Amino acid sequence: MPVLLRTLTSGETSLEDGELDALRAGFRGPLIGPGDDLYEQACVVQNGMFHRRPALIARCSGTADVVDAVRLARDHDLLIAVRGGGHSVAGHSIHDGALLIDLSAMRGVDVDPQRRVARVQGGATWGDVDRETQLFGLAVPGGIVSSTGVGGLTLGGGIGWLHRAHGLACDNLRSAEVVTADGKVRRAGPEDPELLWALRGAGGNFGVVTAFEFDAHPLGPTVANGTAIYPAADAGQVLRAWRDWASGLPDEITTRAVLWTLPASPALPAELHDQDVLIIGAVHAGHVEDGMTALEPMRRFGTPLADLSGPAPYTAVQQAFDPFFPKGGLLSYWKSLYFRELDDAVLDLLVRRGRERPHPVTMLHVPLLGGAAGRVPAADTAFGDRNADYLLSVDANWTDADDTARAVRWVRDVLAEAESMPGAAGTYLNFSGEAVLDPGARASAYGDNLERLGRAKARYDPHNRFRLNNNIPPQG
Template sequence: MTVRLRRLNGGETAVTDERLDALRAAFQGPLITPGDPGYDESRVVHNGMFDRHPGLIARCSGAADVIDAVNLARERDLLVAVRGGGHGIAGHSACDEAMMIDLSAMRGVWVNPAERLVRVQGGATWGDVDRETQVFGLAVPGGVVSTTGVAGLTLGGGLGWLHRKYGLTCDNLAAAEIVTADGALLRTSATEHEELFWALRGGGGNFGVVTAFEFHAHPVGPTVMYGLAMYAAADAEEILPAWRTWTTGLPDEVTGRAMFWSMPASPLLPPEVHNRDVFITAAVYAGPPDEATEILRPIGQFGTPLADLTGPMPFRDVQRLLDWMFPKGQLLSYWKSVGVRELGDDVLEVVLRRGLERPHPQTMVHVPQMGGAVQRPGIHDTAFGDRSAAYIVSIDGNWTDAADTEADVQWVRDAFNEVNGLPSASGTYLNFSGDPDLDSASRRAAFGENLDRLARVKRDFDPGNRFRLNNNIRPTG
């Protein structure tokens, strides 16, 4: 049958059986069209808000498949969505009637322990990386959910449990291989296509399809000291200021976060927190566990916790602790975040009030701690924008009933606007953004002084803006 696909200009084009058969003859992965077995499973992304139907899914097995897919897109002027882990909150990795370049079969990870380098294919998840690196007692700074895709997290920055000690994920990128809009496969590093390498460290998926990453790894685990205490949410007025005081002056080995959430009656949780609104304080110590006992002890002493789970834990288990709370395709999500240079009383007031009035149990008001190694690179050393934030306030809207979508999205926006209007507000973190299209203010807030330079790199490598389903930077200059 003939497959109809969207073009960049919004029109349609037909790709015949003959053209698809010619592509299949060379392609190592499957080409999946509507009606094919496995199509519905293949198009699902993590955010259940998006039920989209690509016109063609090109599930690539390697860089050569990606090159062929990009060449088809250029030949027919196709709109392209690129899927790595499919975790992006804004749903960019799937689009109705577009061609999806799907990297989910490209999940290889190779570790060079002598040089502490890790090569990762573009469709891998952080669980894939942790499994291989922890064999050698190494880790690459990644996210906090193991099913998160390596590509999206890295290209957008990369916060997790190790960023205060070892920096953002993008700060640990040593090299990348990317298929650009003209179908060329380029290796980028500090000495190869340097401007493109600079742009990939925080500039998002604007510049092509990254087929492989090479990271610097660090000695972590296999056991780390993990701090986690759950308090009654109603006690947060006392606990949050105490947590703020504790986080001031912590060693860089500690990366902490606090959040309002609600716990279900799950056998994975202590009975004391079942069906409770809670305020959570948590941290990881990126060093020998025996050094951290006294440093992390206050986590369970800010008040009277409902449960204190602090103790040594395999790093891989820490990375997987939240997976079950984010089931694929079942939560509808819309998030927005604001960096703040200090956690002043005005910020605390909004965090407390919004945390106690969340519209759905699975909505979070989440405050990751920044600083440390995140702030050491210069503002122009990578494309990642404002590094001045001491904390991020992330309003993570999650719900289950589509009838609640309009109200919950508006609640997130209103909470975001409150924090963003405060004097200490400083930028936004686009990996925690649910907006499918950035307005000019959000784009500038995210990339800051680096935006104009990014637009020039975009012009050089994707002048037609083929890779636009992302936190898009338009080619200019």
């Protein structure tokens, strides 16, 4: 049966049996179409807002499969979606009628403990990376949910528990193997510094990364972990104390504040179920006992409902939020805004808007930035400006599609109000639920790097084949 696929010009083209057979002859992974046993499961992504139907899913087993898929797209002008871990909040990694290049079978991680380097295949999750690197007492800065993909998170920046100690995930990217739009395999690194520069923050635009090479840092297996859970009723006072403490922290400590309602989950003590809370979380990336001493103050900002702080396995810290983000189980719409400082007016907004959250699993999430991540000059990586000390991420999550309009409106209202506050500027695109990027959002994310990115896009992807992402149009 011929397969109908969408083209870049929004039309459709038909792949005849012979062409599919030729592809199949070399392809090592499965080629999955509607009606195949694997298809329905292969369409499930993290964000339950998206129930899309790609025309063909090429589940690649290695770089050669990726090359074949990209060449097929090039030769037939096909619309391509690329999926790593499938966590795109904006739904970039699945599209109706597209050729989906699915990297979920490419999850190998190879660690060189002598060089302190981890080579990670393009579809691995942070859980895969942590598992292998921790064998050698090493860690690569990633995110805070272990099922998130290395691919999208790194290519968009990467904020987690180690960014103040060791930089964003993209700052730790040494080199990468990339299949570019012409179907060639390139190495981004000393051989091609411009491609590496572009991958560090604007990456989905430049090709399919089949392997990442990261710097890994000594850490674990135990880390000093702070988790103080305060009643939301005390949020005004606790947030002020947290902000004042956070302003003088050493790089080893990465901390965040989260306004949320704790789910009735077996992962949590029963007395915490359904409580509206402010969680102050922190990880110290150094000596464990010194770390616990350094984290003492955050446990006394008020009277916690529970204090789960203590030395903990690094892998457990990395997985602590996992049970609350089941694949496809939540609908999500997020937006974010950087703040150079947290004025009292911003804290008051958090407290008030925190009370109005449209669903218990909706959260207001405020990581402290700075440290090593903050010292990288804006022009050194595509990611851009690092001057903000905080990020406000307004993360609507809900379970019933009937609540979508209300949840999306709430996020937009909070953002609109926050944008008028002192110190607000710019957005973090990895936390963006916008499916289509307007020029303003692009400029606010990439700033002065945008022009150079446009030229890089023209060089590596002149026809904008990789466009289902935070897209940068080719320039010049």
